[in-house]
Amino acid sequence: MSSFDGLMHGFAIACTMQNLIAAFLGALAGTLVGVLPGLGPLGGIALILPITYSFDPTTGLIAMAGIFYGAMYGGSTTAILINVPGEVASAITCLDGYQLTRKGRAGAALTIVAAGSFVGGTASVLGIMLLSPAVSRAALMFGPPEYFAMLLGGLLIFSRISGGTLAAGLFPMTIGLLLATVGQEAVTGEQRFIFGINELSPGFTLVAVVIGLFAVAEIMHLVATKEDHIAPVSIKLRDLMPTKEEWRRSFWPMGRGTLVGFVMGALPGPPSSMSSFASYRLEQAVSKYRHELGTGAIEGVAGPETANNAAATATLIPLLAMGIPFGAITALMMSSLMIHGITPGPLLMVNYPDLFWGLIASMYIGNVMLVILNVPLVGVWVSLLRVPQYIFLPMIVLLTIIGAYSVNNSMLDVWLLPLIGCVGFILNKLDFRMAPMVIGLVLGPLVEKHLRESLILSGGDISTFWSSSVAVVTWIVVLLVLFLGYLVRPKEVAADD
């Protein structure tokens, strides 16, 4: 079945009443789940999993996919409005998004996010359709030594992600790396630095730390200053919609974001939550307006959010093309398929064309639905900002606490919030950057893992790190990016100071 035929067939399936409703409800639920801090798409999908058993597998998969990319839409909403990241990937959106809100451009930011997510998601679906075989071949070319090169390089490249001085990024990053080593170490099972507290065995919950760093620190600041409202709010349509200038500036970041997001999502090694960070870093390197990043530049929202959605959709490729789930969400989807007796594997496209093409077609439809759903919602979200701060703040506090607790049902995560919040608050005042800490937390364990896996596989032979051509190419790319950064930096630094 050619791609075109398959797609047409898929649309026929996706447009049945049942599947349309599933897509809509999934997208809606996903958006809501994404808006709530802490509760991510994983929790949402796990909640509806039992319900999907009564329907046929395609419908179930459509609903779950809807929740997944819907959550990527919603996650940035709270990040932009109140500096509370809905999940890790939205943390970088806090940087410019929240500043845009303070400038009164919340509506514009949210609209750009909706548009960018649509672009990223749709382009990614196209990528799934056309590039799956290529991605599968590429995935096999990367193993632990190659991923080590890529992720270590990422760590170094991203350390400068929010500008500022070298120490302002490096120091928090090492704190992040340090925090990430607490807990049970994955390869030998050794419990590191837990001091007998068994609850620390899974390590610090990422989402709790991210919420503490961004949200709680900001709440402390707001309490200290006791402002009346968080931002000037106007609900005139003109202010809700982005200006022509903002659209123009978002164009290329969206394009770049799509590429970055797709690659990072499709490859099993890099975590897809880092796609938004990668896009931000890219904008920092090549955008004309990079000196505005951090103070409310629209590029800082357009790029990352596009990348986010592109990556989320692309993570389906290993599952659909190879039957290998990477990440808990795709694993849940696989589990749902198996309950229906379908074994995902490389032959999924061939054996279950209804499922495959139905899902793909539905994702196109879902992205359209999300845009239609979210654009009017922008006005609703923005008017929430008019709520006086003394009601808003306790609500945010309660939301963040519920969110942090709901991830692992652990009180430890809740206690973590004010602790990390204080640290974040003080470091913020000293002009240290928070985003690198998140990067250290996410990438640190992965770099370690690939380092050790490489050595175990090669029997201690250190040349494994540069023995394959892919690894060598990766190192070269990393070094190039780092050095080009050096050459470009003089212009940045002048604008910074």
Next chain:
Amino acid sequence: MKNFTRRQIALGGGALAGGLLLPAHADNYPQRDITFVNPWSAGGSTDAIVRQYSKLMEKVLAGNINVENRTGGSGTIGVGSVVRAKPDGYTIGYAGNSTLVYQPMVMKGLAWSKPEDLQPLVKLNSMPTLLAVRADSPVKDWADFLKDVQAKPNQVRVGVAGLRTSADLEMQQINMAARTKMRIVPFTGGSGESVLALLGGRVEAMAGYTDGLRGHVQANAMRVIAVFQKGRYEPFPDATPVGDQSGFTSATLLPACNYVIGPKGMPKEVLDKLVNGSRQVVTSDEFKAFAQRAGLVLDPMGPNEVRAELQRVVGTYETLIKYLNANKS
């Protein structure tokens, strides 16, 4: 008259308060939602069977069951929370034999140390470990593989998904029993990683379970050459049952066995309802059909049989641990 009435009121009030605060009377069990703790992350191989069991149990018990994932510590955090829970029948959980028996031997401070410290309810299934190679591998079958491993000590790499999971322990057992030196490489990102490593040629073989391998075997990307149990394994009839060969007694076979457990000390009526309900679920046609589709081998067992089975594995694990400690570099 006044005193009597006051005492009556006091007694009545006390009974009322007692009734409110005491755990639910077993006759009406379940009176509220039951929490089912899955100590593995959502979407693992365990997820499907946990949810299937809960779905069917809900019907049998006429109640609501909420599946909660409490991960960490190779399953010990979730299992620990079940063992420590109030024994009122509203917290039960899922546990595998490696978490129940192996982990207390190597981890300190767990809520249980022997199978007697908790209440098994039913055995859900056995998942024998499978050994797979890439379809184009020169190794044709188990005999070939064994020869290969014996000829090249420390060179043949076998990927497993996760440290000290049953697949990992199984391969260590084989190393011990056959006196071979396979290099066992744990991939900590779930079965997907070890599959990818095998397909990409980074390891020569991988040890895993049916659900992660079936699709690839169907697509002719992999072959399953051995199954670590006695007797033919239906999903892969061509795989050599290693348990049938000399030198590999059943003591060296460690299939992943999964149970439903509860805390010790539940009231008899509640326990009976749970045990009988579980037995009903596990022997039902619907569950059997599900197991068939998912390639699981059902092995219904009640609490006493489970205890006995766990006890049998204790010796095996102890020997294995001694061997592993002796060989640690």
Next chain:
Amino acid sequence: MKTQSAFSSHSKRIGYFVTGAIGLLLSAAYLLLSRDYPFGSMDQPGARVWPTVVGLMMIVASLFVLWEAWWMQPTDQFELPAGAGAKRVALMIVLLVGYFAALEYVGQLISSAIFCVLFMRLASPLSWPRLIVASLALAGGLYVVFVVLLKIPLPKGIFGY
């Protein structure tokens, strides 16, 4: 928008020196603690390898911080809350700690309601009756949405809520 009296200025240079020093101490403690774990061998790297790398990286980062402190202008300032602002933040932290401690005993619904009342008192000029109504509405509303509708397990106190 910002009330200047809520913050007081401090020398950024000193702030950086202190941070750098703390960083060095932290890395030293971290490296010392990681001695508990084995290095393993080249073909079986142990749990100590990566923490050693991280500890060294942290030392380097702390040195960078100290370096920047050395070259910083003595007139560079940073702000910390002071006076009324500091009191509010401190009170908020105390409230949070109390709230978390109460969560396990009294349950989410009641703790949240009490927290709301006290927090709003801290952050706003509303009168007590209005505060209590608003808090109950907020805590109650969130309870309904999360615990009842979405069935998300939250700490239940001895009263079962």
